[in-house]
Amino acid sequence: MRTVLLAAAAGLLAVPPAAAQTPSGWRAHDLARPRPPLVTPGGAAVLVPPPSDAVVLFDGAGVDAWRNADGEAAGWVVRGGAMEAVPGSGFVFTRQEFGDVQLHVEWAAPAPPRDSGQGRGNSGVFLMGSYELQVLDSYHNDTYPDGQAGAAYGQYPPLVNASLPPGTWQSYDIVFRRPRFDAGGVLLEPARMTAFQNGVLIQDNVVMWGPTNWLQANPYVAGAPRGPIALQDHGNPVRYRNIWVRPLPEGPPPLAPTLPAAVGVPSAVIDSLIGTYANGGTVMVISTTPAGLTLTLPEGRWQRLIPLSRTEFALGSTAATLTVAATTRGRPARLTFRMGDTVFDLVRVAGPSAGP
Numbered sequence: 001m002r003t004v005l006l007a008a009a010a011g012l013l014a015v016p017p018a019a020a021q022t023p024s025g026w027r028a029h030d031l032a033r034p035r036p037p038l039v040t041p042g043g044a045a046v047l048v049p050p051p052s053d054a055v056v057l058f059d060g061a062g063v064d065a066w067r068n069a070d071g072e073a074a075g076w077v078v079r080g081g082a083m084e085a086v087p088g089s090g091f092v093f094t095r096q097e098f099g100d101v102q103l104h105v106e107w108a109a110p111a112p113p114r115d116s117g118q119g120r121g122n123s124g125v126f127l128m129g130s131y132e133l134q135v136l137d138s139y140h141n142d143t144y145p146d147g148q149a150g151a152a153y154g155q156y157p158p159l160v161n162a163s164l165p166p167g168t169w170q171s172y173d174i175v176f177r178r179p180r181f182d183a184g185g186v187l188l189e190p191a192r193m194t195a196f197q198n199g200v201l202i203q204d205n206v207v208m209w210g211p212t213n214w215l216q217a218n219p220y221v222a223g224a225p226r227g228p229i230a231l232q233d234h235g236n237p238v239r240y241r242n243i244w245v246r247p248l249p250e251g252p253p254p255l256a257p258t259l260p261a262a263v264g265v266p267s268a269v270i271d272s273l274i275g276t277y278a279n280g281g282t283v284m285v286i287s288t289t290p291a292g293l294t295l296t297l298p299e300g301r302w303q304r305l306i307p308l309s310r311t312e313f314a315l316g317s318t319a320a321t322l323t324v325a326a327t328t329r330g331r332p333a334r335l336t337f338r339m340g341d342t343v344f345d346l347v348r349v350a351g352p353s354a355g356p
């Protein structure tokens with residue numbers, strides 16, 4: 001009571017210690033957080049050309065695809081096929097803007113290393129200019145886990161530390177899904193990020209809490225559906241090469257076509273199909289089961305048969321058909337099974353005897 005009174009007299013409000021106000025429960029940049037396990041990757045980044053549908057952002061020749069914060073020529077230098085951060089020159093931003101992407105980046109921290117912690121080889125890859133996958137020399141260089149190489153900065157430490165020594169080319173392969181807002185600016189879906197460092201999974205579809213930041217956790221604010229990819233100048237001459245991006249489709253996948261409707265077929269026609277059919281060692285059986293008219297395929301696989309006519313049947317969940325190819329005394333004598341370029345002509349080998 002005395003403490004409270006003293007605090008009140010001093011104009012202070014006594015409050016109990018609060019739980020960390022983050023989704024993880026950890027406070028941002030907490031050095032007490034466990035360090036991700038070390039994993040030695042299979043090797044340094046190999047300079048593989050981009051796929052045919054990629055937008056090439058840097059191929060070693062020039063930085064025309066990039067600008068500075070004022071929209072003017074990027075202040076980074078190109079040296080030896082790499083673009084290098086010039087300390088004090090500021091971030092560089094792609095002139096083209098992107099939303100959902102697959103992004104490939106290769107980077108190398110300065111060698112020999114200088115300084116320590118956040119001061120050693122610090123840069124960053126920013127999706128939509130706002131969501132940082134941290135670039136840092138995290139090879140034998142301790143720092144807070146949500147700020148080491150491969151961290152979704154301030155939010156998610158990497159799953160493992162897959163860092164290679166400074167001076168070595170390392171790769172980031174990132175899949176980023178942008179946040180979605182409704183017309184009124186209400187968040188519908190947060191941003192998500194998946195990332196590999198040197199081929200090792202470091203972020204597994206993590207749900208971003210909002211734009212990344214130092215010290216301050218920023219909330220989502222509805223904005224443009226696309227933004228630039230940015231690389232950070234954090235005062236260290238980090239190098240980049242072989243940067244390319246594949247914008248990802250944002251719409252829903254194409255709808256499957258509507259199947260032809262099942263037609264009513266007299267039960268006598270259904271009954272006439274029941275039997276065993278074979279082509280060499282390939283045996284198929286038509287029977288009635290609780291699921292309905294059923295085709296049992298080799299190795300116990302089975303599919304419901306859906307009549308499309310008296311002589312043609314679709315399989316319930318596979319794009320294949322079964323057609324009556326020949327009839328003897330009102331019963332199918334041969335069937336044709338078609339699936340893609342696979343065709344089986346099947347001969348009836350057993351079943352109810354032919355009718356009179």
Ligand code: MG
Nearest residue numbers: 122123124135
């Ligand atoms: Mg950074």
